[in-house]
Amino acid sequence: MSALLPTIDEDFIDPLSADAMEAARRRQAQLAKPPGSLGRLEELSIQLAGIRDTLDVTVDRKMLLVFAADNGVVSEGVSSAPQSVSRIQADNISMYRTGAGVLARRLGVRIRVCDVGLREDAKSPDVVPEKIACGTGNIALGPAMTRGEAEDAFWTGLMQAGIACTEADAVAIGEMGIGNTTTASAVLAALLGVDPEEVTGRGGGLTDDMLQHKIQVIRQALAVNRPDPEDPVDVLSKVGGLDLAAMCGAFLGCAHSRRPAIVDGFPCAVAALLAMRICPAVRDYMIPSHASAEPGFRLAMEALHLKPFLHLDMRLGEGSGALLAFPILDAACTVLRDMASFDDAGIDDSYLNEIRAQEDPL
DSSP, X not given: OOTTOTTOOTTSSOOOOHHHHHHHHHHHHHBSSOTTTTTHHHHHHHHHHXXXXXXXXXXXXXXXXXXXXXXXXXXXXXXXXXXXXXHHHHHHHHTTXXXXXXXXXXXXXXXXXXXXXXXXOOSSTTEEEOOSSSXXXXXXXXXXXXXXXXXXXHHHHHHHHHHHHHHOSEEEEEEEOTTXXXXXXXXXXXXXXXXXXXTOOOTTTOOHHHHHHHHHXXXXXXXXXOOOTTOHHHHHHHHOOHHHHHHHXXXXXXXXXXXXXXXXXXXXXXXXXXXXHHOGGGGGGEEEOBOOSSHHHHHHHHHHTOOOSBOOOOOOXXXXXXXXXXXXXXXXXXXXXXXXXXXXXXOOGGGGHHHHHHHOOO
């Protein structure tokens, strides 16, 4: 728990329902299939039962929650795209025009985009105005934001997730902010105590020279700001971003509402790690989606003890990879709820007794 967020304690998030998870395990053992033959789908169905405290779990209502913000470090030339793209794409996501937008439309997922820190106001009426500041400062020269702004963004994300959870059975978390792979790399390097070169990638397609420059900028930001790795809010305020802070809060908000939260790519994974550093119980409510091509993603997943379901070399952001996990959640729920048991199928499962005895010799 972060001392800076005293109201987020061990009681803020309920543990997964042990009774529902045990019932789901028994149900999986009775289904007409060899034990474990559906692999991680079985594990996921048990987790979802524990999250929702029921065997009759569904994810029929789906939502993508995107936080948009600008990052002042873009002025250091760390991005291949101009900063104006943040606002333009935030508008386009809300209108289902981007990669994430068309996937969401196809998959039947509602989109909620929140402006927590765009320099320019969104033009789309569908973007929720929750602006904390008009972008952050240049972390190469000083802190990204004040501590109060970081906390405000955190609480905004938490509250927006609470709203989303009243309308959805599962929530995918995403972001839109040019330059946020730089801030995510800086945050992760600070949290893990590693050199930025280990966690920094090409983002939107940097050249070799631009990548080396990006790494040097992050090193400078860490030296200038000296974030405290034991204090997640200090790290956020000094080298993070308003989108990262809001996503961090959103993970806690979903867990508080007993809804699964799907982790997208690299910036989202870093926000998830920040959330776990604030309240470890939040991890049980996280669903990994795809393995981002960014090098820091693997280290973030290892720190979270999560393993992505999909390996598609994606690096778009916007929550696009997280959207592709919804069919996997649907499949896990359907198997648990609708698949025939041995008794239903009229199959004598006594042939499995030897296998079960080997798995559980006691």
